[in-house]
Amino acid sequence: MKRLSELTLDNRFARLGDTFSTAVAPLPIAAPRLVVASPAALALLDLEPAAADDPQLVAFCAGQQPWPGAEPRAMVYSGHQFGFYNPQLGDGRGLLLGEAVNAAGERWELHLKGAGKTPYSRMGDGRAVLRSSIREFLASEHLHALGVPSSRALCVISSDTPVWRETEERAATLLRLAPSHVRFGHFEFFYYSRQPEALRQLLDHVIAEHFADCLAQPDPYRAFFDRVLERTAALLARWQAYGFCHGVMNTDNMSILGITFDFGPYAFLDDFDPGFVCNHSDDTGRYAFDNQVPIAHWNLSALAQALTPFVDKDSLLDSLKRFLPLFRGSWLELMRRRLGLVTAEAEDRERVQRLLQLMQGSAVDYSRFFRELGDSPAPAALQRLREDFLDLAGFDAWAEDHLARLARDGEPDEAARRARMQAVNPKYILRNYLAQEAIEAAERGDYGPVRELHAVLSRPFDEQPGMERYAERPPEWGKHLEISCSS
Ligand code: AMP
Numbered sequence: 001m002k003r004l005s006e007l008t009l010d011n012r013f014a015r016l017g018d019t020f021s022t023a024v025a026p027l028p029i030a031a032p033r034l035v036v037a038s039p040a041a042l043a044l045l046d047l048e049p050a051a052a053d054d055p056q057l058v059a060f061c062a063g064q065q066p067w068p069g070a071e072p073r074a075m076v077y078s079g080h081q082f083g084f085y086n087p088q089l090g091d092g093r094g095l096l097l098g099e100a101v102n103a104a105g106e107r108w109e110l111h112l113k114g115a116g117k118t119p120y121s122r123m124g125d126g127r128a129v130l131r132s133s134i135r136e137f138l139a140s141e142h143l144h145a146l147g148v149p150s151s152r153a154l155c156v157i158s159s160d161t162p163v164w165r166e167t168e169e170r171a172a173t174l175l176r177l178a179p180s181h182v183r184f185g186h187f188e189f190f191y192y193s194r195q196p197e198a199l200r201q202l203l204d205h206v207i208a209e210h211f212a213d214c215l216a217q218p219d220p221y222r223a224f225f226d227r228v229l230e231r232t233a234a235l236l237a238r239w240q241a242y243g244f245c246h247g248v249m250n251t252d253n254m255s256i257l258g259i260t261f262d263f264g265p266y267a268f269l270d271d272f273d274p275g276f277v278c279n280h281s282d283d284t285g286r287y288a289f290d291n292q293v294p295i296a297h298w299n300l301s302a303l304a305q306a307l308t309p310f311v312d313k314d315s316l317l318d319s320l321k322r323f324l325p326l327f328r329g330s331w332l333e334l335m336r337r338r339l340g341l342v343t344a345e346a347e348d349r350e351r352v353q354r355l356l357q358l359m360q361g362s363a364v365d366y367s368r369f370f371r372e373l374g375d376s377p378a379p380a381a382l383q384r385l386r387e388d389f390l391d392l393a394g395f396d397a398w399a400e401d402h403l404a405r406l407a408r409d410g411e412p413d414e415a416a417r418r419a420r421m422q423a424v425n426p427k428y429i430l431r432n433y434l435a436q437e438a439i440e441a442a443e444r445g446d447y448g449p450v451r452e453l454h455a456v457l458s459r460p461f462d463e464q465p466g467m468e469r470y471a472e473r474p475p476e477w478g479k480h481l482e483i484s485c486s487s
């Protein structure tokens, strides 16, 4: 374990040169204080939980004191936003400080979000508000705990620095961790700005750092695309299986590592509603829950386009064909586990689809259904859950088939099956209204609720006596919160 002062950074991305990023010093925020920190994220840097109480952490993250070895840089990228190409995006309010290597040899990049203006800020002020920083913090750490790959969040710092959104708010910063901050949009930038040599340099860098196994392949660039595609398919399988709606799947928000990245107006489904649109600026429903898979595929084709100078087009098209089968296989596997099944039958896909249709027709709470299914022996659990469905005949037929399916599944030990189910079906899920309550308290200066919520959500599968209120159905007002895109 290290003390905070012993953590030194090294920014290797900066050494790629000014074509890829620009040196920018963070602009300090006033009267900074720690809102919440993640012990699990601190541990990634070999820091003890007590590092959160070190005033230096606040000074580093408020931009008041430089992190030893840090070389803050704003990265340039572009991307397709809502289907349209925007030639110039980039880190408009976040800076890549550098990377830390932990005792396990893992490299974690530290990125300070809300650090002030950069050459890519366009009309923005370079700041992040407290509510959006808390939302990103909670989601990053909760997704990770759910087993969904995500960028991580080490802490949120609040301040007295005013920022103007729909109304006056306070500036905050968030310290994000990820092995790489390279997005699909990075490749699009160098492709569309016709800088093939820079594009190749970026590819070589990313492959050497994060996809070294591709170097042994006959065509490392194509192998790289295949890996990104595989990871993205696995990510989408998890989003869809756990009811996570990202909300802004622009190509600049897609990580090449296949991790959940750049949180905006995301939401976990409460009632099962496949057409749910969590981003209230998304008028056409482009990023609706049930459109996330085709959009991920579309985003991969945008990445493929950017690789055409180096990879044969037909090979890329062949690779793209693998996406849907990979997604479907991975998703079905997760859904089987959520239902407590260990074996596979050809009709399982229809079984799951039928269940989802029944849920949709009755506005059944998506997360609670699976958790309750494992709370008691299957016949009793199904009897209890039946009350939530409107189409009783439909549900009875499904339940009868499910019991027969379980009998064929060959797990004689009912308790063991239920324990397996509870390990994949969260009791606690980050519902929008829970985040909202914690944010409102934090905006009043009370950080207790966000800290407690974070602690509960970092063990989503565990029974946590005394915390049951966090596992309840959302109140009616909490189901239809409109989350603004402004952040
Ligand atoms: P996002 O919607 O957060 O993914 O951001 C899209 C682009 O806008 C990125 O280039 C961001 O860096 C930039 N951006 C978002 N908010 C701000 C802000 N307040 N100040 C400067 N740039 C911003």
Ligand code: MG
Binding pocket: 252, 253, 262
């Ligand atoms: Mg973004």
